[in-house]
Amino acid sequence: MTTLYGISNCDTVRKARKWLEAESIAFDFHDFRKQGLTAEQVDRWCAAAGLDKVLNKRGTTWRQLTDEIKSTTDETALKALLVEQPTLIKRPVLEMADGHIEVGFKAEQYAALWQR
Template sequence: MTTLFGIKNCDTIKKARAWLTEQEIEFTFHDYRKDGLELQWLQQAEQNLGWEQMLNKRGTTFRQLSDEQKQNIDKESAMALMLKHEAMIKRPILIHNDNYFIGFKADQYSEVFA
């Protein structure tokens, strides 16, 4: 089973979904905003990927944090922020055969689905 997690209008999500569709790979798309985000799923993803890799530091939401918040970020605060602001989760997160992958690169996906 393959599930892609993210936000529907994200350009990287659009590329990943298009790639999966072009390769005729069946997948389920879970939109954080439409389908929700559960703490249990976030914790499972963090165990597999690490919060540092999951935290989207390039987005507007992160940039709007105070300098103090940015400097003092740790696992606990990062998890709370990602749960509250799903845009702070790097996208997409792909789960394929119980393995977790983050981001989209066609070469990486080609290896995952080889």
């Protein structure tokens, strides 16, 4: 089953959900603010898409972190931070039944996924 990860009040997540629904694509929604995440999920996403793409350095949560945390290059510490504060993750994360992972949403990008 395809799973869309994000937070319910995120505009980009809403757009992705509407697109999937309009295309009649079955998916589960996982609100990682409410339901949390595991280190294994974050590891899988970072392995597939790269930590730089998964970690959202443009959001409010990132800007509120201390300079010491923002300057770290320790991947293990950053991944632990993503589990602890999932709003640091770029949204949405789409995990398809075949294991493919997409970070972010663009309608063209999603359309291409179902035409491959």
